[in-house]
Amino acid sequence: MVSSSxxxxxxxxxxxxxxxxTQCAIAGLTTAVAVATAAGLGWIGADHARLFTxxxxxxxxxxxxxxxxxxxxxxxxxMRGAQLSIFxxxxxxxxxxxxxxxxxxxxxxxxxxxxxxxxxxxxxIGAIPPLILMLGLGVMLHASIASAAFAIAVSQxxxxxxxxxxxxxxxxxSDFIRAAQAMGASPFDILRTHVGPTLAPLWTTTLxxxxxxxxxxxxxxxxxxxxxxxxxxxGRMLGEGAGGLGxxxxxxxxxxxxxxxxxxxxxxxxxxxxxSIGTTPQRRAPARQS
Amino acid sequence: MPAHGHxxxxxxxxxxxxxxxxxxxxILCVSLVFETLADPVVIDLGxxxxxxxxxxxxxxLGLDAPYLDRALGQLRSAWTLEWGYSPSQRRSVSTxxxxxxxxxxxxxxxxxxxxTTTALGAALWQVQHEGGAVAxxxxxxxxxxxxxxxxxxxxxxxxxxxxxxxxxxxxGWPLRDPAPHGLWxxxxxxxxxxxxxQWGPDCRMYRALLVxxxxxxxxxxxxxxxxxxxxxxxxxxxxxxxxxxTRIVQRLPYLLVxxxxxxxxxxxxxxxxxxxxxxxxxxxxxxxxxAVALALATVTGQLxxxxxxxxxxxxxxxx
Numbered sequence: 001m002v003s004s005s006x007x008x009x010x011x012x013x014x015x016x017x018x019x020x021x022t023q024c025a026i027a028g029l030t031t032a033v034a035v036a037t038a039a040g041l042g043w044i045g046a047d048h049a050r051l052f053t054x055x056x057x058x059x060x061x062x063x064x065x066x067x068x069x070x071x072x073x074x075x076x077x078x079m080r081g082a083q084l085s086i087f088x089x090x091x092x093x094x095x096x097x098x099x100x101x102x103x104x105x106x107x108x109x110x111x112x113x114x115x116x117x118x119x120x121x122x123x124x125i126g127a128i129p130p131l132i133l134m135l136g137l138g139v140m141l142h143a144s145i146a147s148a149a150f151a152i153a154v155s156q157x158x159x160x161x162x163x164x165x166x167x168x169x170x171x172x173x174s175d176f177i178r179a180a181q182a183m184g185a186s187p188f189d190i191l192r193t194h195v196g197p198t199l200a201p202l203w204t205t206t207l208x209x210x211x212x213x214x215x216x217x218x219x220x221x222x223x224x225x226x227x228x229x230x231x232x233x234x235g236r237m238l239g240e241g242a243g244g245l246g247x248x249x250x251x252x253x254x255x256x257x258x259x260x261x262x263x264x265x266x267x268x269x270x271x272x273x274x275x276s277i278g279t280t281p282q283r284r285a286p287a288r289q290s
Numbered sequence: 291m292p293a294h295g296h297x298x299x300x301x302x303x304x305x306x307x308x309x310x311x312x313x314x315x316x317i318l319c320v321s322l323v324f325e326t327l328a329d330p331v332v333i334d335l336g337x338x339x340x341x342x343x344x345x346x347x348x349x350x351l352g353l354d355a356p357y358l359d360r361a362l363g364q365l366r367s368a369w370t371l372e373w374g375y376s377p378s379q380r381r382s383v384s385t386x387x388x389x390x391x392x393x394x395x396x397x398x399x400x401x402x403x404x405x406t407t408t409a410l411g412a413a414l415w416q417v418q419h420e421g422g423a424v425a426x427x428x429x430x431x432x433x434x435x436x437x438x439x440x441x442x443x444x445x446x447x448x449x450x451x452x453x454x455x456x457x458x459x460x461x462g463w464p465l466r467d468p469a470p471h472g473l474w475x476x477x478x479x480x481x482x483x484x485x486x487x488q489w490g491p492d493c494r495m496y497r498a499l500l501v502x503x504x505x506x507x508x509x510x511x512x513x514x515x516x517x518x519x520x521x522x523x524x525x526x527x528x529x530x531x532x533x534x535x536t537r538i539v540q541r542l543p544y545l546l547v548x549x550x551x552x553x554x555x556x557x558x559x560x561x562x563x564x565x566x567x568x569x570x571x572x573x574x575x576x577x578x579x580x581a582v583a584l585a586l587a588t589v590t591g592q593l594x595x596x597x598x599x600x601x602x603x604x605x606x607x608x609x
Contacts, residue, residue, distance in 0.1 A: 123308070124315040127585040129547055131562075135569040136323050136577065139333070216439045220551060223441055224566055238441050242555070245449045257442045268437040 022273050028266035032259070035079055036086040045079035048072065048232055056249050066251040069240065077232035078255040084222075084231040085215050085263065088149045092214035095153030097207050100160025105195060107161070108168020109187070115165075122158045130155040134217060138226050145228045148221055152214045160206050167199055201274070208271035212264055219260055234260045298597075305596075309589045316585040317364050320578055325353065325360075330572045350377075351574060364578060373579035378571040379564070383579035386564065393463055394548035394560030397477040401484025402545055406538060408485070409492035414523065417500040428493070435490025440551045447483045448555055462556025480552050487549065488541075495537065496530070503529040532603030539595030543587035 018026070039045045050072065057067040065075035107118040125133070137151035171177055171194070180190050221227035222235025234256040241252030324330060331347045332339070339347075348354050352363075367373050373383035412432070416425040452460045458479035464470070503509070503526055512522050527534075550562035561580070568576040600607035 120308075120311060120315070123312045124319060127312050127316050127588045128319060128581055129544075129584045129588070131547060131550060132565060132569075132577065132581050132584070133323070135565065136320075139569050139572075140323060140330075212437070216441075219439050219441050223551065224554070226566075226569070235441060238445060242445045242449075245445075246453050253445065257446070260439055261437070261442055264439060265434070265437040268433070272433065 018273070021269060025266040025269040025273075028262055029270065032082055032086060032263050032266070036082040039079045039083040040087075045076040045083075048076040048080045056244065059251055065255045068237075068252050069244075074237075074252050074255045077237060078234070078259060080232045081234040081237060081256065082259060082263075084145060084228060084233050085218055085260070087145055088152070088218040088228075089211045089215040089267075091146070091149035092152035092156070092217070093207050093210035095149060096156040096210050096214075097160055097203055099153065100157035100206075101164050101199070101203060103157070104161040104164025105168045105191065105199075108165040109172050109190075109195070111169075111172075118161070118165075122161050125154070126158045128155075134221070135224070135226055138221055143226060143228055144230065148218055148227050149214070151221075152217045156210060156213060160210070163202065163206070164199065167202060168195065171195055171198060205271055205274040208267055208274060212267045212271060215260070215264055215267070305593050309593065312589055313368065313582065313585055314365060317368050317578070317582060318361060320581045321361060321364060324572075324574055324577055330574055333572045367578075368582045371583075373582070374575045376568075376573055376576040376579075378567055378573040378576060383575050386576065387561070387579060387583060390559060390561045390564045391546065393558050394553070394562060395545065396473065397462065397480035397484055397552065397558065397560075398545040398548045400477070400481035401488065402541070404481065404485030405488035405492050409489050410496050410527075410534075412489075412493050413496035413500050414526070416497050417504050417526070418519075418523075429497075432490045432493040432497070435486065436494060438490075440487050440549065443487060444483055444549075444551050444555045447479065447486075451479055460556075462552070462558040477558075480556050480558060484549055484552055492537075496534070499530040499533055500526060532599040532605070535602060536595045536599040539591055539598060543584060543591040546584060546587055 035044070051070055055067060055069050055071040057063055057071070059066045063073050063075065065073075065078060068074055068077070103118050103122075107115040133155040134151045137154060138148055141147035141150065177190060177194055180194060185193070218227060218233065219235030219238070222233030222237075223239040225236070225239075227233050227235065237252055237256035238260075241249070241256065244250075245253055330351065331344055331353065335343060335347055345354075352360065355363075371384060375381070376383045376386050379386045409432075412428045416428050419425045448460065452458045459471075459476055462476055462480040464473065464476050506529065509522060509525060509529075512525060546561060547565070548558075548560050548562040550566060552558065553560045553562040554566070564576065565580060567573070568580060
């Protein structure tokens with residue numbers, strides 16, 4: 001039995017189960033990862049590029065999400081789209097958090113000219129519109145999954161850098177870090193033992209938020225025809241299917257929009273939950289009569 | 291106050307020098323990405339182009355000159371706001387940017403105003419009626435708005451409101467001049483969708499700021515003294531004016547870019563549309579012009595935002 005109410009007096013507080021919406025979000029994400037893995041291993045959606053005879057065939061038993069303009073099975077393409085979205089989302093989020101975190105920790109703990117140089121670098125990247133950087137890198141490095149993930153990561157690390165740097169600066173002034181330094185701990189030990197565990201909650205929240213952004217960005221790249229062409233993309237499917245909506249051909253858009261919206265919603269909910277757990281102050285009465 | 295004036299002067303000089311360095315680095319970054327990471331001529335002509343054609347195209351694009359000369363030339367062109375000729379648009383980059391700015395601002399400014407006012411109103415309502423049904427609905431709606439991909443919002447918005455219901459035209463810019471039904475008729479739906487895309491994140495941020503501010507003890511004291519609801523409301527807004535203004539001013543440069551998705555779906559000939567054309571055709575002059583112009587706007591916007599926020603709220607003053 002799941003309970004979101006606080007335990008009463010004398011109740012042993014263990015590791016509380018998440019509330020119902022969070023459980024649904026976790027289940028949704030797990031399903032998406034399972035579908036993406038199965039698609040990657042070729043267990044499902046293997047015939048996504050196969051041309052069947054009838055184009056724009058309505059959903060049926062043979063093709064339960066119909067076929068597209070070229071007569072390809074829409075369900076297979078949607079399942080392979082999960083593989084592209086999740087891989088790009090995870091790789092881009094890990095990349096941006098890794099770059100932003102490592103540079104932020106270095107800038108915050110070292111200070112001086114290292115800090116100033118890294119701030120200038122972050123301001124430079126921050127001044128270039130992310131869209132131009134993302135589209136430019138995506139095209140210049142040739143359209144592939146890796147180049148899309150790299151382009152998204154490079155255009156998004158600045159926010160992580162600023163947050164991590166501020167936290168690292170605050171930590172550098174704290175007593176326990178000074179005590180560790182006084183006892184002769186090496187910078188690596190301080191990072192591993194103190195800085196890493198302290199900043200870990202911040203990184204996990206940031207990772208979830210960047211995953212959401214990267215999935216959306218990949219869809220836009222696919223829609224513009226600048227993403228990977230090796231696999232079907234939900235964004236490209238939306239672009240191809242949007243023209244048919246007016247003629248009553250709704251299934252390609254539904255097949256792409258539903259998983260995209262669900263994946264982003266689940267990841268956003270988990271990011272919000274993690275952020276609220278980290279920042280919620282003690283409960284107080286709501287502000288009245290303001 | 292002389293000390294304050296000197297402080298602001300020094301701050302302006304410091305930020306000005308920093309901005310020059312940042313813009314210079316932006317130019318070098320753009321040339322690194324678009325000239326060094328990949329050969330733009332190969333992208334333009336394809337990998338099987340002949341040697342003669344390849345050399346001629348490099349000469350056309352000015353890529354046969356030494357790197358230092360090219361970098362200096364780009365720095366000069368950035369500061370004179372003349373970025374040369376755009377092959378994809380068949381006219382100068384400056385003219386292209388000025389022509390394309392109008393259609394983008396025509397839907398982006400109304401969208402921005404709609405998003406800012408409605409998000410602030412919704413956030414205020416949520417804070418004042420915390421726990422109420424409407425407040426909960428607004429909170430859920432803002433969470434949904436943040437989660438939805440812009441692609442889905444724009445494509446479904448166009449389908450439902452223009453195709454199915456016929457309340458708006460399907461295109462977002464008139465095909466001939468003068469527009470048969472007036473310009474506002476065409477840009478109404480793109481403006482609404484642009485506003486909706488910004489509304490979610492804005493509403494959540496303003497709510498977070500207001501919740502934080504509403505917990506301050508001076509507001510409890512005002513309420514205890516029986517000060518009217520509207521005056522307390524004004525105090526609440528005054529408390530968040532600094533960060534609010536910073537966000538608004540910092541978002542202004544992004545109005546110039548608009549939304550690529552909206553411009554593609556509604557066929558609006560704006561700057562977002564031209565970015566896609568420039569990248570797809572490897573139009574180096576246009577890409578450089580866009581990047582530097584938008585970087586200049588971003589740096590200027592940040593500077594104005596910081597100064598304005600510091601003047602309104604001394605706690606945010608950094609000079």
